[in-house]
Amino acid sequence: MILISTLTPVFVAVLCVILACMWKSWHRSEESPPERSGAGKGTESRPWVDEDLQDDTEISGKENEEDDWAVAETENLPHIPYSPARYPEDKMLERSEHFYTFLNQRRSVRFISPEPVPREVIDNVIRAAEPWTFVVVADAETKHKIREIVEQEEEINYKQRMGDKWVHDLRPLRTNWVKEYLDTAPYLILVFKQTYGIMPDGKKKTHYYNEISVSISCGLLLAALQNVGLVTVTSTPLNCGPQLRVLLHRPANEKLLMLLPVGYPASDATVPDLKRKDLEDIMVFV
Numbered sequence: 001m002i003l004i005s006t007l008t009p010v011f012v013a014v015l016c017v018i019l020a021c022m023w024k025s026w027h028r029s030e031e032s033p034p035e036r037s038g039a040g041k042g043t044e045s046r047p048w049v050d051e052d053l054q055d056d057t058e059i060s061g062k063e064n065e066e067d068d069w070a071v072a073e074t075e076n077l078p079h080i081p082y083s084p085a086r087y088p089e090d091k092m093l094e095r096s097e098h099f100y101t102f103l104n105q106r107r108s109v110r111f112i113s114p115e116p117v118p119r120e121v122i123d124n125v126i127r128a129a130e131p132w133t134f135v136v137v138a139d140a141e142t143k144h145k146i147r148e149i150v151e152q153e154e155e156i157n158y159k160q161r162m163g164d165k166w167v168h169d170l171r172p173l174r175t176n177w178v179k180e181y182l183d184t185a186p187y188l189i190l191v192f193k194q195t196y197g198i199m200p201d202g203k204k205k206t207h208y209y210n211e212i213s214v215s216i217s218c219g220l221l222l223a224a225l226q227n228v229g230l231v232t233v234t235s236t237p238l239n240c241g242p243q244l245r246v247l248l249h250r251p252a253n254e255k256l257l258m259l260l261p262v263g264y265p266a267s268d269a270t271v272p273d274l275k276r277k278d279l280e281d282i283m284v285f286v
């Protein structure tokens with residue numbers, strides 16, 4: 001009896017140590033990142049790279065090893081000299097001021113004139129933004145079908161999906177689910193990201209960082225439109241992507257990122273009187 005009562009605290013202490021060890025090892029395995037490309041196959045794990053690549057590229061070593069994925073054959077790609085224009089410092093300053101002033105005039109415009117815009121201008125604007133898939137819709141019937149899909153979904157978005165806070169935050173912009181510009185704009189440009197490419201032999205090609213890349217393209221597209229005096233509004237209609245993809249006969253590897261109505265601003269167009277942030281509010285200089 002005496003022996004048992006003397007040993008009980010020892011048993012409890014040993015039990016606590018065992019439980020603590022078990023908890024620690026379980027917790028450690030929970031924290032360690034899941035294996036991705038290359039990890040566990042003799043190659044070094046690169047969690048910082050692998051995490052960044054996770055923008056729908058859905059890259060995994062396993063997937064890319066499958067037979068239907070192409071391997072880039074660019075070993076013999078020649079490298080050629082590159083020497084773009086170089087300006088004296090005063091010229092650089094002048095150009096940077098001009099470019100800033102010009103881009104600072106860009107605004108999202110939701111009132112677009114039906115006036116026709118030369119097709120060649122749109123071709124060049126898209127050349128400036130390439131690559132990816134830019135579906136340009138000029139056909140009135142297709143534009144109207146797009147409007148019907150967007151308005152139907154946007155009405156549900158505003159009334160149900162977005163929630164009170166989001167709808168309240170948008171109030172200063174005076175937007176709602178009615179999108180007249182989808183009929184009036186001479187062109188609708190629908191930008192699709194390609195989550196992977198398809199080679200002529202049918203094999204899939206990994207598109208690294210596809211979401212970031214296509215977003216950069218959209219920025220260039222906006223600047224190119226501004227450069228020719230056209231306007232747009234970067235619209236991202238929630239829940240419309242799959243229906244618009246089907247309507248426009250786009251393949252399954254493409255996902256709608258942005259819908260841009262493009263044209264001249266209507267003569268009575270207005271924009272919300274938003275103020276840009278000061279440089280001190282956006283730039284951290286170290």
Ligand SMILES: Cc1cc2nc3c(=O)[nH]c(=O)nc-3n(C[C@H](O)[C@H](O)[C@H](O)COP(=O)(O)O)c2cc1C
Pocket residue numbers: 106107108109173175233234235236237271274
């Ligand atoms: C990623 C992104 C998505 C947007 N989506 C929409 C949208 O679905 N509908 C809309 O009317 N405006 C949309 N906008 C436009 C913003 O409302 C607009 O850019 C913002 O009010 C600032 O105005 P500005 O572009 O004139 O400077 C979007 C803008 C961004 C950057």
